[in-house]
Amino acid sequence: MDIGKFEILKKDQNSGARLGRLQTAHGEIKTPVFMPVGTRGSVKGMTPRQVEETGAQIILANTYHMYLRPGVDKVEALGDLHKLMAWNKPILTDSGGYQVFSLSTLNRIGEDGVEFASHIDGRKIYLDAKIATEVQNRLGADIIMCFDECTPFPCPQDRLKKAVDRSIRWAKICKESHSREDQLLFAIVQGGIDLELRKYCAQEMIKLDLPGYAIGGLSVGEGHDNMIRTVDYVAPLLPENKPRYLMGVGFPADIIASVRAGVDMFDCVLPTRNGRNGFAFTDDGPLRLRNASHTEDTSPIEQGCDCYCCKNFSRGAIRHFFIVSEMLGPTLVSIHNVRFFQRLMDKIHKNIENGTFVDWADEKLAKYAENGLLKN
Amino acid sequence: MDIGKFEILKKDQNSGARLGRLQTAHGEIKTPVFMPVGTRGSVKGMTPRQVEETGAQIILANTYHMYLRPGVDKVEALGDLHKLMAWNKPILTDSGGYQVFSLSTLNRIGEDGVEFASHIDGRKIYLDAKIATEVQNRLGADIIMCFDECTPFPCPQDRLKKAVDRSIRWAKICKESHSREDQLLFAIVQGGIDLELRKYCAQEMIKLDLPGYAIGGLSVGEGHDNMIRTVDYVAPLLPENKPRYLMGVGFPADIIASVRAGVDMFDCVLPTRNGRNGFAFTDDGPLRLRNASHTEDTSPIEQGCDCYCCKNFSRGAIRHFFIVSEMLGPTLVSIHNVRFFQRLMDKIHKNIENGTFVDWADEKLAKYAENGLLKN
Numbered sequence: 198m199d200i201g202k203f204e205i206l207k208k209d210q211n212s213g214a215r216l217g218r219l220q221t222a223h224g225e226i227k228t229p230v231f232m233p234v235g236t237r238g239s240v241k242g243m244t245p246r247q248v249e250e251t252g253a254q255i256i257l258a259n260t261y262h263m264y265l266r267p268g269v270d271k272v273e274a275l276g277d278l279h280k281l282m283a284w285n286k287p288i289l290t291d292s293g294g295y296q297v298f299s300l301s302t303l304n305r306i307g308e309d310g311v312e313f314a315s316h317i318d319g320r321k322i323y324l325d326a327k328i329a330t331e332v333q334n335r336l337g338a339d340i341i342m343c344f345d346e347c348t349p350f351p352c353p354q355d356r357l358k359k360a361v362d363r364s365i366r367w368a369k370i371c372k373e374s375h376s377r378e379d380q381l382l383f384a385i386v387q388g389g390i391d392l393e394l395r396k397y398c399a400q401e402m403i404k405l406d407l408p409g410y411a412i413g414g415l416s417v418g419e420g421h422d423n424m425i426r427t428v429d430y431v432a433p434l435l436p437e438n439k440p441r442y443l444m445g446v447g448f449p450a451d452i453i454a455s456v457r458a459g460v461d462m463f464d465c466v467l468p469t470r471n472g473r474n475g476f477a478f479t480d481d482g483p484l485r486l487r488n489a490s491h492t493e494d495t496s497p498i499e500q501g502c503d504c505y506c507c508k509n510f511s512r513g514a515i516r517h518f519f520i521v522s523e524m525l526g527p528t529l530v531s532i533h534n535v536r537f538f539q540r541l542m543d544k545i546h547k548n549i550e551n552g553t554f555v556d557w558a559d560e561k562l563a564k565y566a567e568n569g570l571l572k573n
Numbered sequence: 574m575d576i577g578k579f580e581i582l583k584k585d586q587n588s589g590a591r592l593g594r595l596q597t598a599h600g601e602i603k604t605p606v607f608m609p610v611g612t613r614g615s616v617k618g619m620t621p622r623q624v625e626e627t628g629a630q631i632i633l634a635n636t637y638h639m640y641l642r643p644g645v646d647k648v649e650a651l652g653d654l655h656k657l658m659a660w661n662k663p664i665l666t667d668s669g670g671y672q673v674f675s676l677s678t679l680n681r682i683g684e685d686g687v688e689f690a691s692h693i694d695g696r697k698i699y700l701d702a703k704i705a706t707e708v709q710n711r712l713g714a715d716i717i718m719c720f721d722e723c724t725p726f727p728c729p730q731d732r733l734k735k736a737v738d739r740s741i742r743w744a745k746i747c748k749e750s751h752s753r754e755d756q757l758l759f760a761i762v763q764g765g766i767d768l769e770l771r772k773y774c775a776q777e778m779i780k781l782d783l784p785g786y787a788i789g790g791l792s793v794g795e796g797h798d799n800m801i802r803t804v805d806y807v808a809p810l811l812p813e814n815k816p817r818y819l820m821g822v823g824f825p826a827d828i829i830a831s832v833r834a835g836v837d838m839f840d841c842v843l844p845t846r847n848g849r850n851g852f853a854f855t856d857d858g859p860l861r862l863r864n865a866s867h868t869e870d871t872s873p874i875e876q877g878c879d880c881y882c883c884k885n886f887s888r889g890a891i892r893h894f895f896i897v898s899e900m901l902g903p904t905l906v907s908i909h910n911v912r913f914f915q916r917l918m919d920k921i922h923k924n925i926e927n928g929t930f931v932d933w934a935d936e937k938l939a940k941y942a943e944n945g946l947l948k949n
Contacts, residue, residue, distance in 0.1 A: 239894055239901040246881065267868065267893045274869035275889040283885035492643065493650035505622065509659035513651040517643045518615055524900055525615040 198222075201381050201408040203440050211555040213432060213459030216546060219409075219440050221255075221287040221339035222379040223279065228440060228461035229545055231452065231538045232257045232289060233468060237266070238282045241469045242524070242531040245284045251504065251532065252539035255287040255340075257464040260333055261296030265315050265322070269335045277337035289464070290338040292329045292371075294345040294364075294385075295413070295445070306346070308363070326367035330374040330382070338380065342411065343371040345385040350418040357389045365401045372405050383409035383442060390415075390423045392430050399434040410435040411442040412460070416451070425454045432459040449478065449541055450565040453558050456545055468538050472531030475519045479537070482568030484512070486530060491516040504536035505529075574598075577757050577784040579816050587931040589808060589835030592922060595785075595816050597631075597663040597715035598755040599655065604816060604837035605921055607828065607914045608633045608665060609844060613642070614658045617845045618900070618907040621660045627880065627908065628915035631663040631716075633840040636709055637672035641691050641698070645711045653713035665840070666714040668705045668747075670721040670761075671789070671821070682722070684739070702746035710753050718787065719747040721761040726794040733765045741777045748781050759785035759818060766791075766799045768806045775810040786811040787818040788836070792827070801830045808835040825854065825917055826941040829934050832921055844914050848907030851895045855913070858944030860888070862906060867892040880912035881905075 200222050207216040217228040233240045233248055235256045240248045248256065258278060263269070275281050278288055297303070301313035310325025329344035344367050346360035364387045375382045384402040388394035402410060412431050415424045428443060432455070435441050442462035443455050452463050468478065475486040479499040484491075486498075497507035498515070506515070506529040518526030548557040576598055583592040593604040609616045609624055611632045616624045624632065634654060639645070651657050654664055673679070677689035686701025705720035720743050722736035740763045751758045760778040764770035778786065788807050791800045804819060808831070811817050818838035819831050828839050844854065851862040855875040860867075862874075873883035874891070882891070882905040894902035924933040
């Protein structure tokens with residue numbers, strides 16, 4: 198097995214879209230790929246088997262959360278992250294950068310790292326590029342991410358520039374600290390929606406010659422158009438023969454437009470977060486299962502969907518489970534939503550394969566713009 | 574198919590225990606049987622497929638809860654209870670009597686029925702034998718129960734007597750009101766731990782010649798010894814050629830002792846209620862998964878258990894999911910616990926089959942008495 202090998206199986210003639218496959222220590226990932234998020238070692242509301250049945254190839258887990266609880270010693274005592282999660286396919290861990298800057302109370306951002314107060318108990322914790330890499334080495338995911346500074350939107354220019362410089366310096370430390378050949382370390386390009394900064398950051402990161410490149414710092418409030426403008430610009434700057442990963446994205450329309458730009462990997466909490474709240478994704482627009490209009494509705498969430506939820510439960514039954522607060526409601530809609538995203542990726546694959554991707558994408562993007570709420 | 578046919582396949586030579594099978598409109602039930610409880614149409618924390626995989630043959634649902642929400646009209650609009658629950662095997666509904674007397678604020682107990690305030694919104698609701706039967710006819714379960722008055726423990730003698738008289742009168746009305754041949758209406762014997770009253774109630778109920786007989790009003794605080802003393806006395810009074818059902822019971826020791834007395838059917842919320850709280854049943858005694866002692870424990874909840882939880886997750890991982898409040902924790906321990914109860918029933922079957930039931934039961938009862946908390 199040639200870990201890290203990324204083959205492009207087909208390039209779309211009319212866009213940046215491509216079909217590929219990436220070899221990891223826990224098997225092959227077909228791209229473009231959507232990764233459900235298992236923040237604390239569990240894709241919320243679902244068992245790993247239910248996740249696997251949606252067709253998910255890889256799960257993202259959060260280093261920040263696992264570092265705080267149960268802690269990396271405890272994960273090691275239980276084997277590794279795969280064992281703890283009962284997931285024997287690929288796992289990607291982010292570096293914790295995003296959570297440090299979004300979830301915790303920052304005490305001090307230094308040139309080397311960040312001191313912050315845990316969002317759980319206020320305990321003071323220090324994280325830097327070296328530690329974040331060592332922690333990820335010990336957690337044992339197949340793909341690990343460089344520690345970076347993720348900026349909010351909007352962000353003053355000087356802070357944006359500082360964050361880019363820090364992220365570049367930290368990425369070098371991550372590469373030096375990285376100690377496991379069976380894990381792929383990806384770099385993260387920052388720079389907000391400033392295209393010049395993005396270009397600079399991409400160029401510097403590319404010098405590190407890492408096995409994959411991510412676009413970070415998007416889907417933080419800049420909106421679909423700003424995001425896609427940035428992705429359209431940045432994706433082609435990244436090495437063509439390496440996987441490109443758009444972090445934390447997103448809505449179906451975001452994914453389609455980003456695949457068109459040449460992005461290969463995505464992750465997002467949307468399918469499960471929305472699922473828990475009774476919000477179901479369908480190709481005809483969102484459904485809110487708590488609505489009284491579904492009370493006597495015998496149809497499934499989405500006609501033709503092959504998920505466990507749609508094959509067995511009516512909208513009326515699912516609404517009932519939400520109204521009476523049964524866990525089954527959140528579980529069922531999460532299953533449907535994760536399967537919806539996997540079916541979306543299947544359609545993307547098929548249309549790239551058939552050479553019909555751009556027409557299909559145009560049609561879907563127009564439809565989703567019209568039926569609302571399927572874009573950021 | 575001969576709905577209601579109950580065959581005794583084997584009688585234990587040294588106790589009242591027997592192996593049987595009961596034919597229902599949704600298939601055969603092998604007895605002794607334990608029914609997981611799906612109060613509001615869902616066995617809490619589990620999908621119906623997960624319930625089926627434990628070996629569960631039949632689920633109990635609560636008429637009282639389904640009557641309040643979503644309401645019987647809504648269940649009918651969605652098909653029936655089987656369709657709503659996505660469960661195509663047998664279902665038993667209780668009559669609502671127990672919940673009316675335990676959950677709601679009673680406004681008036683009349684000779685005909687009960688007026689009570691819904692535990693959800695205080696709405697005034699009236700339920701009597703005729704309505705409870707009609708509602709159960711419309712919900713469509715395979716086994717339905719007579720509307721009865723369930724007394725607390727302890728209970729003044731005059732109230733106990735009144736409750737027995739009402740339950741007998743109401744059972745006659747239930748039989749007259751019952752309108753579906755594909756549903757089996759079971760009578761419920763009341764009388765607290767007063768053996769004379771129990772005998773009187775049993776004799777009157779037997780006159781109705783119904784297809785099954787339940788012992789109600791136990792597991793309400795009287796303790797294991799009082800319960801078993803009552804069951805030992807009442808079970809043999811009930812028709813030998815009909816299924817006997819001990820309602821709301823119980824702990825493994827209660828079940829074993831009651832099978833010995835000749836009981837065929839059980840239901841209890843214990844496996845799922847305790848599971849949600851991180852309390853796991855094992856043959857060696859209870860495990861509390863939240864305990865810090867499990868933090869680095871790589872062993873499964875129960876060595877040798879064949880459930881999805883034990884085959885895939887360590888105690889340490891399950892503890893982590895509880896500590897960080899992931900739904901996966903409650904789901905996993907519920908799956909294990911329901912499977913534990915099904916494995917208990919399998920062992921009961923095998924030991925009756927092999928003629929070793931009494932010795933096995935003695936050994937188990939001694940063991941459970943010692944390792945604690947496995948009895949009521």
